[in-house]
Amino acid sequence: MQQLAEVFALDIAAYAVMSNHYHLVLYIDKxxxxxxxxxxxxxxxxxxxxxxxxxxxxxxxxxxxxxxxxxxxxxxxxxxxxLTDISWFMRCLNESIARQANAEDGCSGRFWEGRFKSQALLDEKALAACMAYVDLNPIRANIADTPETSNYTSIQLRICSAISGEQPQGLLPFVGDERLNMPKGLPFQLSHYLELVDWSGRCLDPRKRGAIAENAPPILERLGISPRHWLYLNRNFESRFRGLVGSVEAVRKACNLLNKRWAQGVRDCQQLLSSP
Structure with missing residues (x-):
């Protein structure tokens, strides 16, 4: 993934490699x-x-x-x-994985079940929710207890680098809250995001399902997402949204640009990602 990202005009914001699938959050640097x-x-x-x-x-x-x-x-x-096309990026990535897997198994033919699915993240809320959803995959699957023990994830890599006071090479960096003359990167503070993922992971513990901790990180207040809605997003982001993800205002604006009359999942965008 990282080797291809260096060739394409794409940056990796988050990833999680599971036993039979993987998730990626990508930024197109056109x-x-x-x-x-x-x-x-x-x-x-x-x-x-x-x-x-x-x-x-x-x-x-x-x-x-x-x-x-x-x-x-x-x-x-x-x-x-x-080289700015996610479809071509996925083609190169999936083809190389399929060739290696078929060589190991001594077989030929289709390796992947189907074509990849993608969603356009239109604002900060959608970006944060999707990144956390990806980073918490191993915890939801009950194969890791904490973000730092979640192998093959971007959150583990970020935590290991943060211990040394650094941000990892090969991942889109956190550059702080949005401001004028903002450099390229994720519009959050790294410490706030790590705190948010850690808090979310504790609340998503299968042994404590449904528990809502009261000490929600302040980043949720800035994003305007309630703790209960946030935890719902962490469990159901992929199944609840299709295509365009963001506030209703952002989705409507994107629909106008794309000449679309309607976007699937707009009601969930209204309930979960729009300002009250």
Whole structure:
């Protein structure tokens, strides 16, 4: 995942690798991709696929005539678009996993049950809820007791790095609350998010199902989500939402941009993710 993210214009915000599936929260960095030079596009694409001789000649510094350069630029524009496409990212990731698994099992044919599912996270509330849902997968499945013992998750990696006062390489960093001239990153404070996930994990303990702790982290107040709604989201985020996720205002705005008249799950967005 991290190797592919370095090639694509995508950053990993959260992940959880389970025994028979995995979850990813990705950020599409189209602004960075738009600044790539022709050389950088070809170099990145070459790490994934074979490139035509015309591209190899360009990388070697050979002279290209006007028609050749126009053709190469046209092809590179397609590659740039694909390197910002989650579908292409998932294609590369799933295909490599399928090949390795089939080689280990000595078989061939389809490895994955079906195509991946995706949801667009439209605001801070949806982002925080989805990230926590992903990070708490092992706890909900009762295969880990705490976030720091949740193997193969981004939360474990973040906690291990936080002990040294750092943020891990290969993950989109936390950069604090939204403000002017905000750098690229997650719009929360790392300490607040870790506290939120730890609190949520304790409340989601299968042996204490339904318990609502009173000492909810203050980040929930800033997001405007009640503790009870938050814990419901941590258990049911994937099953309750389809496609667009966020406040009703954010969903309606996205529908207008996409020329959609209606979005599935908008009632849950109204109840769980919209300001009272």
């Amino acid at each position: 602004k960075s991709a738009d600044k790539w030079s022709l050389t950088e596009i070809i170099t990145r694409w070459e790490k994934l696929f074979r490139v035509p001789c015309l591209a190899l000649r360009y990388l070697k510094g050979d002279s290209l005539d006007r028609c050749e350069l126009e053709k190469l630029t046209e092809v590179a524009a397609v590659w740039r678009e694909r």
